[in-house]
Amino acid sequence: MARELILHIGHFKTGTTALQMYLDYNRDLLAEAGLHYATQTRKHAKHSALAFSLLRRAGVSELMHGYSSPHPPARIWQALFDEVRALPDGQSMLVSSEEFIRLGAHPDAAALLRKQINQASDLRFRVIAYLRPPQAHLQSWYNQLVKMGIPVGSFTTALCSQIEAVHWDYALALKPWVEIFGAEAVILRTYGPALREGDALYADFLGALGFPLPAEAEPMPGDPNRRIDPRRLAYHRGLNRVDLPRHVRELMNAHAQASLDSDDGEGPRRALTTIRDEARQGIEAVAALPGAALDLEAMLAALPALPEGPAQDLDALIALMAGEIGRLRAHVVSLSGRIGVLEEAARRDETPDPPPQDPAA
Template sequence: MVEMAKLYLHIGAHKTGTTALQGAFDAGRATLARHGVAYPRACWYHHAQHRIAFALKKMADSVLGDVPDFDAELAELEAVLDGVAVAVISSEEFFALTPDRIVRLRDGLAAHDVHVIATVRRPDTMFLSIYNQKAKQPGNGFGRMVSAFLDRPETLDGDISAGRCLGGWLDVFGADRVTVLRYEDGPAVPQMLRCLGLPKDLDLPAGSANASLPGAGVEAMRLAKALKFSTEAQRNLLVVAHHTFAGYPPYYMSLEDRRRIVALFEAENAALFARVGQDNPYTPDIVSVRDDTPRPNIRMRDLMALLGEVLDDPAR
């Protein structure tokens, strides 16, 4: 096997534009190949190489229904990398791997020159984006209010704790092999292209974005789960909510709570950025919103509008 010049391991985190990036790289594989970069269809699940991450985490593939085997996935990946000079492997499921699993991945890829690329996000907006995702997803039983997570935001999702997650990658690979990008610095695709040494305006098809649901829709979905609506009813509600609440404001969280979340991770993020030679950009004093006027995420008339939408379409 020809030794690879560079293997870029894009590890997420969740809610940092990974879906759009993976979709664009999948659709633009031919364009990337013409510029000397492979985006291999190995360990494949939903536009990316998730199955090798699933194997390390012992997660089931929801499409095939199996729990991937790490050695088998690694062998599949190695087969398509033979003779390739530069490749990108992506999965946000890598981000929160424990150090022992990171070591196993490093050792499995030892024949290659691996460089890790991670994207972090300001803790309060990360928190809200993950909450939105969990609340809107039908069938997951998630019906808890935001207030349940304010004392320990990482219990909503471990990816919010970027310093803890990336600490293992820095320990295993070394700071010289880990690039930390910031979500706030621009869209994921141009940032990744810059890391690859490619033009940021390279003509790649747009990947599908994982659109957030307005605040009223988030609350309607959360309440549906708390009230034990069936999964099918939740799916129908999500469709109607997207239509009914189009143009409504995003989910509201007070400036005080936003700053509180950022403050909880300030020391951890300061240590993380110090390890990669950067100043911590995520401090409570930079958190601001244009309109901090308190507003309910859903009102009675919003619920009535939702009901009216359903009644207007008997097929629902």
């Protein structure tokens, strides 16, 4: 049975970082089951050099994250193919990079991929990708761009003029993979909230490829790619436009997050349904009192509610900005006081000493 190369191509913002770290950390256990996580071009638990080599040769310069390797794609891909050919018969090699999905937006890079794959007719290939509903994906990707410091505009501007079409046109994103490898070789999975729980993503990924989840495998603790709190996304984006030392930027973002966290409060929170039920029951109880003359319909039509969406976000942003302005004002007052002390000391230094008096006078 031929040796196999599996390409995990993303999409972005579908748990790829967590999955890559899991695969890298547990690569020995996975190899025992016949699934080998490739060592060629692996950096930070992913294989993005494979995609970047194609994109760079095709003339792509945006979002290359400093990739500057002079090696041609053929050299990099042939090294990978040689690693696959060294496997025992019937076993599989896996590479993973969300950067692969960008080839759909760059046909010249996709043509280069086809050229490389044509040199490996002795290998079997499969492709696996996760997709999430477009709006959720776009919001998460926009958050990531701001987090990386990319100079994007508003969400509207970014969507209409700055984000590659593969982030909403999934047929375009998958076009080169279907054309090169065949539709039967492409595995598609939905990424949703359920896969963020425990080891669900790892089990789903391995199961889709026909491999068991190793009982001894250890997931990586925490979220390896935590997003920016959406309530301070605009604030973070604004800071990206200012030339500030990194430590100052980080301090300002930390202050902003602390402000939002204080809004959230601590301790147990009552459910809105509980609050509304208690309010309704209370109104109905007091309305039944002999001396009550309440407009019961009006009371029940205005039960407690929470601000949602833009109104809630605007309130949080105003509180955040007011806190930052207050800190700056306090700093200015402190500096003004220090300057006043220094100016007073300078005036004293400039006052000439009185002339010495003649003792005989």
